[in-house]
Structure formats: C-alpha cells, structure tokens
Amino acid sequence: MKVLGLIVEYNPFHNGHIYHIEESKKLINPDYTIAIMSSSFVQRGEPAIIDKWTRAKLAVEFGVDLVVELPFVFACQSADYFAYGSVKILNELGVTDLCFGSETGNIDQLYEIANAIYNDEDQYNTYVKRYLAEGRRYPDACNLALETMLGHVVTTPNDILGLAYVKEIVKHNYNMQAHCLKRTNQFHNKDIQAIASATALRYALKNNKECSIALPHSELYQNHLCDLSNYYSLLKYVISMSSVEELSTYHLVDEGIEYLLKDQINKTDNMFDFVDSLLSKRYTRPRIQRMLIHILMKNKKEDILTCMEDIYARFLCMNKNGQAYLNRIKKDSTIPLLSQYVKDQYPALTLEAKATTLLSFLYKNQNDVIKEEFSHHPFEYMNSLKEL
Secondary structure, three states: OOOEEEOOOOOOOOOOHHHHHHHHHHOOOOOOEEEEEEEOOOOOOOOOOOHHHHHHHHHHHOOOOOOEOEEEEEHHHHHHHHHHHHHHHHHHHHEEEEEEEOOOOOOOEEEEEEEEHHOOOHHHHHHHHHHOOOOOOOHHHHHHHHHHHHHOOOOHHHHHHHHHHHHHHHHHHHOOOOEEEEEEOOOOOOOOOOOOOOHHHHHHHHOOOOOOOOOOOHHHHOOOOOOOOHHHHHHHHHHHHOHHHOOOOOOOOOOOOOHHHHOOOOOOHHHHHHHHOOOOOOOHHHHHHHHHHHHHOOOOOHHHHHHHHHOEEEEEEEEEEHHHHHHOOOOOOOOOOEEOOOHHHHHHHHHHHHHHHHHOOOOOOHHHHHHHHHHHHHHHOOOHHHOO
8 A cells, every 4th residue: 555645835735736746646656645734834934824724625625635734843843843743743644655846856866865864973963063163054054064975965945855854764764765756947936827936926925916827726815815024013022021031941042042132123123124134144034933933922942842742643634535544544543643623632732722823813803713723623624625
C-alpha cells in the first residue's frame, strides 16, 4: 500500500497546488493522499490569508483524501521545526512517499546533503556555530557549513524546506521516501498567470487585482483577507505594557532584541516599518514576524518546548477514501487521532485555540471564528464541498 504525503500551506490555494497534487499522484500512484497543512498562521509568521477550514475543503475538492492540521507550535517556526512536526506526524499516519516542490528538482543532491550532515553532525554543528559567532544569519550559517563540507549551497525557499524534510527522514530512519517536483515558475515572480506563485497572488489579492485565472473559487477571497499589518495596534499595546524582562521570556525573543522592540515600537506607526526597523544580519523578516506572533500570544519559551513534545493528528477535512483510511489506521495508531477539539488534554491543542483567538481579532464575527475551532467536525464537511 502506498500513502502519499504532502506538506502544504495553501496560502492561497492556487492552480500550482492542483498541479502539485495531480503530478504527485501520477508519480506515486497512491492508494491514499494525505496533506498536512499549516493552521491559522503560516511559516513566514503571518496569518493565513483565509481560514484553515476553507483551505482544507479546497484541498479535498481537488484530490486530497485527508487533510491533517499542522499545529501552530510547528507551523509558526523555522524550517527545521516546521519540518520536524510535519514529517513526524505524516510518518505516524503511515505515509510512505513524501512529494514536495523544488526549485532545482534534484532529490539525489538533497539526500546527499542530508546524509552528510547526519554522518558528521558534530562537524556540521561546529561550522554552523562558528559562522553564527561571526554574526551570520542562521540560514546563511547553515549554507556556509554545507559549502565548507560539501561544496553545495541551498538558498531557495522550497529547496531549504525540502532539505529539512529529507534531513528528518534520514535522521529518524523513517520508512518514507522523499520525491521532488521541479517548480514551474519562479517564487519571486509577481506576474499573474495560470500558474502563479503564492507570493504574487497574495500581493494581487491584497491590492484588489484580478487573479481568478490562477485561483479556483476566487470568489472566496472577495469578502475578507487576513493580514499581519492589522495587528499593529494590538502589538504596540502588548509591547508597551510589557517590561523588557517579560518580553525576554517569550519564544524567539533572544540576544537582547527585547530592548530594540521597546525602542522601535514608539518610533514607527505601522507593521511594515516596525519589522523593517528590526531587520539585521541575524534577524530575517520571517523570523521577526514569527517572533511578533509569539509576543502577541505571550508564548513563553518553556511552554513552546512542552507543546513541541505533544504529537497528535487533528483532521480538518476528508472524503470517503480518507475516512476509510482513518478507520483502517485508528486501532493501531501510536498517536491520538482527533476529529474534534478536545479540551485540556493536549498542550499543543490548547495553544491552537489560543492562536485561533488571536486570529479572530481580524474578523468582525470573532465569536463565530472561535466557536468553529471547538465545534468543527471533518466528517460534516465531506458533503459540503459542493458549496464551494
């Protein structure tokens, strides 16, 4: 039996994602297809442009059998932690083949690098620490370590994530084979065409530009779009009301940046300028944005560590084939399989509700957003796809 795994954000869900699903299924010919999808906030430290329930329904409509939530604790993290949570949960769900997009399309090279790191991890970490000590950003330090050891560098977004996935498979000896599909467009291209980048589409949607050619059910994006910039007033309040000592306890607030946060929040008047004021060789825009989300939620460092040990699979949407697979594996599963929210049993799930509460501030119907988090049932949505 073959089970295809996809690690996705669908932010927004576009024709390129349909291509990825279809081509992955052609390559693997799976019995079942499972996608693990970022929940309310994505890896770049931004709220997903539309809600997770709608994105999950779109995935099932276009060929995924079962959509599982990537918990916030892994979704709003660096590539390594994002990959750790994604690949571990997919492995626990019995995925045999993982297929992801890649700028280079060279899976052999990614395996070569992952094996080299695993076989000489101490040397690799020594190089990384050396370059970090020189003031390099973490991604740059990792690339310099790879170049020193192997003469290779990995600099493009999908390859960086792809390498992180392969590293997890190699490190844990998962019974899973990684495959990659070469991207059909450039990730930085802002042109709107039949297959456009998610970056281009987010920009177009937020600027009211026509992009229905690239988006199935483009009407879903006409009423409400979530944007990080709308948190600025709340963020200014939280930072202004917090001491530097309190700020330093929050996840990703490191190396004295709490002093810069306090200083710059009173010198800027919008989110973009505030983030810009925090950029440095060590702090990239995505890292800063992730940090700000954790500050808004007041997530303590120790709480995030606890939540990362909490592994479960919570399902967002499925078709009948996905339901059949869930029934097949639930008896022997080594992790909890959740079809509905369970209160006070799983720290990472409690954190998920906290993230949804933060998300709800971007909506007029805040109570409805929070209620959906607690009442949503993936089986009910099997018959609602026709509404899209």
